[in-house]
Amino acid sequence: MIIATWNINSIRARIDTAVAWVKEANPDVLCLQEIKCETNSFPSTVFEDLGYNVIVHGQKSYNGVAILSKLKPEDVRRGLPGDDAESPARYIEALFPAGSAMVRVASIYLPNGNPVGTEKYTYKLAWMDRLTLHARGLLALEEPLVLAGDYNVIPAALDAKFPENWVTDALFLPETRARYRIMQNLGLTDAVRAIMPDKPGIYSFWDYQAGAWQRNNGLRIDHLLLSPQAADRLKTARIDAHVRGWERPSDHVPVAIDIAE
């Protein structure tokens, strides 16, 4: 079962690109972030025509998350516990039952947090604390669980081309990385690093500016965290970096795993 995550940076501006990758990779579940549209404006029929179920948690202009899936979603949750009606749309989760191969998947768009020293950074840290609390509850279910998305976290120096440029940034500060590590210490496995523990130069984001893609000046900030029951089934993980070279690309690329059914 292929499960992927992709910050699409506007689904309406990127619909052809999204369809092209879906046809190429044929994922069973695709978590999208930064769809940048309201729930009712999501181009659901395009994907339904390709055989996908579509669930969306959108908002006007910014943020917004969705999950495309071949299996019918159940137990859908929109928003993280603690969200209110005005909270940005950054979390959607569903259960995909397939006999013994059932899996619960969340699409996560974690706040960026810059600039540090403002309420944006404290909001990011608080959001990570809320996510951790929710993850604890999900882990207690002892199910295959995949928390996939744009974490806006550079977990280690290995995950940036120039880590020294990020030491005071919200993506790489010790307080940020500590919270990501706390999630791992709960028993969640970073799928890409489980498959490629020490491999340098594997990134999921390249800035649009200053020729970042051409110089491979990237960051690995899109992650799939797996419960033990999912990690036991992990077969492969990959980052589809070639998509960054397509016309009018998102600044992020899809990250995909294959778990045994």
Next chain:
DNA sequence: ATGACATATGAGATATGA
């Protein structure tokens, strides 16, 4: 130090992003 790019909104310029 600044801007470089890109998108949404809405019709020019600003907010957001990482």
